[in-house]
Ligand SMILES: Nc1ncnc2c1ncn2[C@@H]1O[C@H](COP(=O)(O)OP(=O)(O)OP(=O)(O)O)[C@@H](O)[C@H]1O
């Protein structure tokens with residue numbers, strides 16, 4: 094019998110925006126150390142779930158448990174301190190700051206606040222925040238960009254910097270919202286290798302929203318499928334590819350082929 098060791102549990106979580114019920118009594122489990130994908134058509138509620146897990150939105154009903162502790166009412170800022178970090182569907186770096194400054198900001202939950210991280214950039218040439226950020230950039234092969242203004246860098250590089258910044262919080266649970274979107278095939282493959290290495294080295298758990306089924310199949314061990322805010326399937330990537338209901342919501346994507354996002358699926 095396989096022991097399930099959950100790092101994250103959602104129990105009957107619901108969220109509505111005005112009259113629209115976006116997440117409906119959703120329960121799901123993310124197993125510790127397991128790379129898990131959250132998939133579903135546009136508007137299924139994937140980003141909303143990330144916003145509920147990180148505390149950007151409050152749930153209307155249900156509970157969220159991190160390592161068995163109820164964090165449903167924990168403020169967003171403190172959830173980062175508890176080991177949850179994320180990247181965003183649309184890049185949210187500070188475009189006018191340098192790469193190094195952006196990555197240093199990722200450590201703010203481990204310092205006494207933003208000032209503690211940023212102020213010494215000008216005042217102290219060498220401090221541990223700066224050195225940690227430089228080491229992370231070097232590790233990621235991004236050190237050549239440390240002084241570049243982030244907004245001027247190519248999209249793929251910015252996405253990579255955002256990932257490095259999220260890791261600076263030393264999370265145990267990392268949420269990535271469409272990390273491969275907009276990347277070319279070579280960048281996508283590099284991202285997959287980086288994520289595998291990061292998870293193995295840091296022993297962290299990954300929950301990733303993606304539409305690229307090739308990427309998911311290569312990276313993830315568990316897949317959870319969402320439609321209209323409800324879980325309609327879960328299992329291995331292979332189980333999910335073969336699942337008739339999943340094939341149906343992705344409008345006829347034959348088994349084994351990548352499941353592209355299909356906005357028409359919502360009205361089907
Ligand atoms: N702040 C908000 N206020 C009102 N409605 C919202 C808000 N955020 C999301 N929604 C609605 O909730 C539903 C789910 O949105 P969400 O962004 O979670 O979907 P998604 O699965 O991430 O889609 P996509 O694949 O396009 O990113 C959509 O109908 C969206 O319009």
Ligand SMILES: [Mg+2]
Pocket residue numbers: 139140141182270
């Ligand atoms: Mg989304």
